[in-house]
Amino acid sequence: RAKDGSKNQFCFFTPQMGAESIKQMQLETELRKTIGTDRYELYYQPKVDTATRQICGVEALLRWKDADGNIQPPYEIIPILEHSGMIIEVGEHQIQSACQQLKEWQQKESPLNFALNISARQLLNSNLVETVRQAIAENGCDPQRLELEITESVIMADVTTALDKLQQLENLGVKIAIDDFGTGYSSLAYLSRFPIHILKVDREFVKDLPWNKDNITITRSIVELAHNLGMSVVAEGVETMAQEQFLANLGVEEFQGFHFGRPVPVAEFDRLYLNAPYPLHLTEKTF
Numbered sequence: 001r002a003k004d005g006s007k008n009q010f011c012f013f014t015p016q017m018g019a020e021s022i023k024q025m026q027l028e029t030e031l032r033k034t035i036g037t038d039r040y041e042l043y044y045q046p047k048v049d050t051a052t053r054q055i056c057g058v059e060a061l062l063r064w065k066d067a068d069g070n071i072q073p074p075y076e077i078i079p080i081l082e083h084s085g086m087i088i089e090v091g092e093h094q095i096q097s098a099c100q101q102l103k104e105w106q107q108k109e110s111p112l113n114f115a116l117n118i119s120a121r122q123l124l125n126s127n128l129v130e131t132v133r134q135a136i137a138e139n140g141c142d143p144q145r146l147e148l149e150i151t152e153s154v155i156m157a158d159v160t161t162a163l164d165k166l167q168q169l170e171n172l173g174v175k176i177a178i179d180d181f182g183t184g185y186s187s188l189a190y191l192s193r194f195p196i197h198i199l200k201v202d203r204e205f206v207k208d209l210p211w212n213k214d215n216i217t218i219t220r221s222i223v224e225l226a227h228n229l230g231m232s233v234v235a236e237g238v239e240t241m242a243q244e245q246f247l248a249n250l251g252v253e254e255f256q257g258f259h260f261g262r263p264v265p266v267a268e269f270d271r272l273y274l275n276a277p278y279p280l281h282l283t284e285k286t287f
């Protein structure tokens with residue numbers, strides 16, 4: 001029987017299937033086989049404190065190595081992981097490593113925060129709260145340093161469940177961020193009702209700052225809205241000095257983007273940012 005739903009654990013090839021779907025199934029099989037191995041890797045992208053220009057945390061971004069050793073980006077694999085439900089198990093491993101990493105950083109004089117992306121399936125249909133609670137307890141890490149990023153669509157998919165889960169997560173002390181804010185179809189009403197601590201302005205709006213009048217208006221409004229609701233703001237996709245300066249003037253709390261650093265493997269992250277006298281002051285050479 002061909003795969004017809006997300007619950008099926010096994011896939012079979014049928015003569016009707018095109019080459020493309022066979023390829024997808026082989027990929028799915030391999031993704032499943034390699035869960036828990038180092039074929040899955042989290043790359044770290046630095047997040048920078050606007051006021052001090054010091055690195056204050058990372059966003060962890062998933063990469064997967066195929067059999068030939070090629071690194072596959074999230075858009076190739078996340079939809080498959082999400083659709084098949086494998087994202088739940090992959091996510092459990094990620095939460096473990098996030099808490100281990102936090103613990104390790106806490107032993108330094110200036111610990112970093114760790115942001116992790118959480119998909120709909122993970123928040124709404126898994127035991128995420130318990131997974132997070134256990135990982136924090138086992139590793140003895142500070143929950144305040146763990147940021148879980150969800151998109152507006154995750155909340156809108158099931159407002160009641162999302163509210164319940166987010167409240168439980170907030171009770172654990174972790175921070176909730178809305179990712180890609182402004183691009184989804186969401187109701188502003190939930191923003192004040194939900195335990196949300198951080199808004200991440202989508203790259204789409206940051207892209208042509210400080211010249212595009214509409215994006216200036218949108219970004220300024222998002223920052224004002226967030227601050228009036230007691231949330232802090234992260235600007236994603238910051239690529240230029242002009243963007244940095246403009247966003248700093250708007251009062252954005254944190255930057256993330258190629259201007260400060262690309263997502264890199266952990267060893268590379270340590271080499272680039274942590275082996276310098278800790279914590280690193282960004283210098284021109286890191287840009």
Ligand code: C2E
Nearest residue numbers: 061062073074117118119179237238239256257258259263
């Ligand atoms: P996101 O959470 O919005 O992550 C930011 C994306 O923007 C990353 O792409 C990052 O590499 C890219 N980016 C950062 N700075 C810049 C910049 O200055 N310019 C440009 N052009 N791009 C920039 P990436 O790593 O390909 O991830 C894409 C999306 O996949 C993420 O968007 C997130 O929604 C999802 N994702 C990544 N890792 C995970 C994961 O472990 N779990 C889940 N559930 N989703 C993930």
Ligand code: MG
Nearest residue numbers: 059117149179
């Ligand atoms: Mg994100």
Ligand code: MG
Nearest residue numbers: 179180200236
């Ligand atoms: Mg984002």
Ligand code: MG
Nearest residue numbers: 180202203236
């Ligand atoms: Mg984005």
